[in-house]
Amino acid sequence: MHILIIGAAGMLGRKFAARVAADGVIGAAPVTRLTLVDAVAPVAPAGFEGDVVTHTLDLSVPGSAEVCVAGRPDVVMHLAAIVSGEAERDFDKGYRINLDGTRLLFEAIRAEHMRSHYMPRVVFSSSIAVFGAPFPAVIGDEFFTTPLTSYGVQKAIGELLLTDYSRHGFMDGIAIRLPTICIRPGTPNAAASGFFSNILREPLAGKEAVLPVDEGVRHWHASPRAAVGFLVHAATMDLAPLGWRRTLSLPGLSATVGEQIEALRRVAGDRAVGLIRREPDETIARIVAGWPTSFEAKRARALGFEAESTFDEIIQVHIEDEMGGVVAV
Template sequence: MNILIIGGGGVVGQKLAMKLAATGTLRGQPITRMTLADINSPATVDAAFPVDTAICDIADASSVAQAVTADIDVIYLLAAIVSAHAEEDFDAGMNINMFGTYHVLERCRALGTKPIVVFTSSIAIYGGEIPDPLGEHSYPNPQTSYGGQKAVGEILINDYSRKGFVDGRAFRLPTISVRPGKPNRAASSFMSSIFREPLNGAEAVCPVAPDFLHYYLSPRKCIENLIKGAQLDAADLGMNRVLQMPGRMWSIAQMIDAMTAVAGDDLAKLIRWDAQNDIKRIVSGWKFDIHADRAISLGLTADDSFEDNIRYYLEDDKPAL
């Protein structure tokens, strides 16, 4: 089993690579090689099989052609620029998020090898006046360029799978929290930083009100679901290759309560409330009553509580003192 992770330098890509390296198998077969590709050379991981790294700019079809080779069995297509960045720079969002996906799928079509392609979409494809509840069959109505670009990717995954060019599956990711590292340009970045920074002893800013509701999943569960997603049979996916990844909906206040229940009441004092209308405008366009019934029936799961999300960060990602 030869695996390519495009976006292998990011948080999800690195965690996925480490989990696959630890497991050593995928789809019941031993992993014989794994390649981590990204716009900048990604860090490698230790494994019992060869792990290569490569530079790949998915906005450049020739760069994609070098990374996507005929011997690859499974491609994880994780690379993207995030929501606020795509909103600020329309051309970059289109070239990377939309045409980048197209370039990868076109390369697979040209090779004729029909690899499994696992594409990460987003709950940003929801929005507007679509009636709740929402799920795999809800009409995409994104209110940002990022959401629109991800919705196009979903349509391409379905059509390239229907034509037999790839064996695709697309997962609409909840907001992944608590992410390690530093804040990025995602509009949802604060949904990790308001927990990560206090847990690390630093101040954080929350730009929305305590009653703001959102749909979450821990990094650990996200990785588990991405691996399960690659192992699903095409027959079980049917004609719709797009699934909502399971998550849980909580308010900011509930999540802060979960953090203090696990790690102490004083951490809430490190959160400064500072309303930011530009962030609120973007994240308020992401609808909240989201159901993932089909994914759950196929074995994907959500966290039991946000306390678990906090514990996972402390166990997996909190920097050593």
């Protein structure tokens, strides 16, 4: 099995590659080759015994996508994107990376299909940002997409392209709408949703964090560990039950910022909570107000996708996976 990971230097790309290296298989198939692609140099996962090829390139530059699919990977994991806040601020860059890059990748796959009947499994990382207000308190699987951010529009278009290219038989694709990933390791990024992780990750490390929105803000979350599980399952599952509805809203946990903070208090104590500083940001508040807060995700659950059921679990996953099981405060 040959797996291509586009966005391999990002958090999910690195964690997915590490999972593949640790397991040595995906589903029941041994993984013998990894092709890792990103705009910054990706690093081969420790312990992987197969062949590793790395490319540092911009998927939106003509010719780059052809390099990616030249080795005819069996699974294409498309995780590359610029984040929501940056896509909103820089209109041209957002569409170039998040839309043009995706279209060029799908076109390169189609061209190879026309030459050799190549038809890989393509997993497209989409987002709950494809939904915009007004929406019900809990969004069902039949609810329509009305994105209110450029990032959400770009992801929604990617979903439609994936379905059409799959319907024509150029690839066997699935788009998965990931919950907001929390707690993201590392340092704060430009995502409008970054504070959901910041207010937990930084205090757990003994650092101050800024909270830009009200504690009543509710959102939909899953841990990085759960997200990697989503990717593995999407890469290996039988897609026949989906028909041509190739997009799934995935399971997660609905929680308010206040509930996040109380979970932090239970796990790490009052001192950690005291490191959260309130600093309202109207731009972030406006963006987040247009995002959904909870999903039924019945189709995805029935197909075997699973996530955490409490925020205490999400915090504990971060402590185990990123902090060696030890809280700094």
